[in-house]
Amino acid sequence: MTEPDALPPDVHPEAALLPWFVNGTLGGTERQHVDRHLESCALCRRELDDLTSMKRRLTATYDAQSAPSTRLARSVMAQVAADARAARDGTSRPSSWLDGMDQRFRSLFLPRWVPTLAVVLLIAQLGLLLWVQLPQPESEEVSRRSLGMQTEAIAVMFQPLATEEQIRVLLRQVSGRITEGPTAEGLYTIEVPSIGASTTERKADVLRGHTDIVRSAEPVKR
Amino acid sequence: MDATHGREDGEADLLAAVAMGRQSAFERLYGLYEKRVYQYVNTLVYDAALAEEIVGDTMLAVWWGAGTYTGTSRVSTWIFGIARHKALDAIRRTSRHRQREVELDGAADMPNPHDRPDEGVLRDELTAVTQRALALLSREHQEILRLVFHEELPYEEISSLLRIPVNTVKTRVYYAKQRLKEQLERMGQKESIP
Numbered sequence: 001m002t003e004p005d006a007l008p009p010d011v012h013p014e015a016a017l018l019p020w021f022v023n024g025t026l027g028g029t030e031r032q033h034v035d036r037h038l039e040s041c042a043l044c045r046r047e048l049d050d051l052t053s054m055k056r057r058l059t060a061t062y063d064a065q066s067a068p069s070t071r072l073a074r075s076v077m078a079q080v081a082a083d084a085r086a087a088r089d090g091t092s093r094p095s096s097w098l099d100g101m102d103q104r105f106r107s108l109f110l111p112r113w114v115p116t117l118a119v120v121l122l123i124a125q126l127g128l129l130l131w132v133q134l135p136q137p138e139s140e141e142v143s144r145r146s147l148g149m150q151t152e153a154i155a156v157m158f159q160p161l162a163t164e165e166q167i168r169v170l171l172r173q174v175s176g177r178i179t180e181g182p183t184a185e186g187l188y189t190i191e192v193p194s195i196g197a198s199t200t201e202r203k204a205d206v207l208r209g210h211t212d213i214v215r216s217a218e219p220v221k222r
Numbered sequence: 223m224d225a226t227h228g229r230e231d232g233e234a235d236l237l238a239a240v241a242m243g244r245q246s247a248f249e250r251l252y253g254l255y256e257k258r259v260y261q262y263v264n265t266l267v268y269d270a271a272l273a274e275e276i277v278g279d280t281m282l283a284v285w286w287g288a289g290t291y292t293g294t295s296r297v298s299t300w301i302f303g304i305a306r307h308k309a310l311d312a313i314r315r316t317s318r319h320r321q322r323e324v325e326l327d328g329a330a331d332m333p334n335p336h337d338r339p340d341e342g343v344l345r346d347e348l349t350a351v352t353q354r355a356l357a358l359l360s361r362e363h364q365e366i367l368r369l370v371f372h373e374e375l376p377y378e379e380i381s382s383l384l385r386i387p388v389n390t391v392k393t394r395v396y397y398a399k400q401r402l403k404e405q406l407e408r409m410g411q412k413e414s415i416p
Binding site: 003004005006007011015016017019020022023024025026027050051054055057058059060061062064065066067068069072073075076077079080081083084087160161 | 243245248249252256257260261264270273274275277278281282285286348349352353356367368370371372374375376377389390392393394395396397399402403
């Protein structure tokens, strides 16, 4: 944009204040000064008329412009509600996004039993490592290493504003877990227990039903 | 006292309640600002989906940062300042923005960035013409007209929000109004709203 940083020489300095005379925010002294000037200046009175009708016209135009989708309000309110719940549960209210993340992470370590649990897990891991290294008796049978239940995959794309908590709850509903992703397109692969294509399709329907969390969900053909 | 002074006091009280973690206060503040911030951001980014994302980020920043509001500016200036910062950041990050300095000749056929196929029906022809004329202005001119005539901000607040001298604010509004008037005259819609 190229425009002069000064008004044209034939324009009165008072004319530059008229937009704020019209929007009602001009301070007392300046307002009185403009008032006095308008009494004697027909040119500025015409400019004032122009600005007044332009304001009405613009207001009508801005009012007719589109509003954001209702999904946005739902998503923001859900995040605020989750945050308020966390605050009520004992963690103080974060002053910024980073502080919020920091406090949520720290809150995981607040309960006193957490250090004990960590030690128990370490010992269990150590035991598991030792057990794996022990020589195993040869078996002639081929053992299955799967969970014993057939699983199917669903390719899912989440809404950008969906929270981790919302996704976790939804995955619990379909007994699913993320096994891969995200791809460059933002797709995740979710593994769900299934006894056939119809079960998988039903689970994909459940995911699709949560439009505030899931943008798309398609069963993956194997 | 200006016309919007009382409204601003009420909004400052709302923001204070938000700072104390009151969800109901946030919901009211959100209701007051959602559409205004969305339209303002859309003026800057020309992308409805990106604008929604920025509004979400802005309002969450208001929820988390309400306690940092010092009261030295209006609540609206503070919120629009956050939105503007996020919008300019998004423009830099995504490089979606293209400078809208268009040649005036032949520009009248350009599509209106605010029109959507399903929402493009505007209430009357006058509004539609004004919408098209606005779309032909530069981003800076569209922005400043909205801040003065719709948000009704004082020039000092606009100067602080846009980080430009007060004198530049005054001249920019003057030339923005001139350009809009020229566009409307070119479109044969000189008459004003009755």
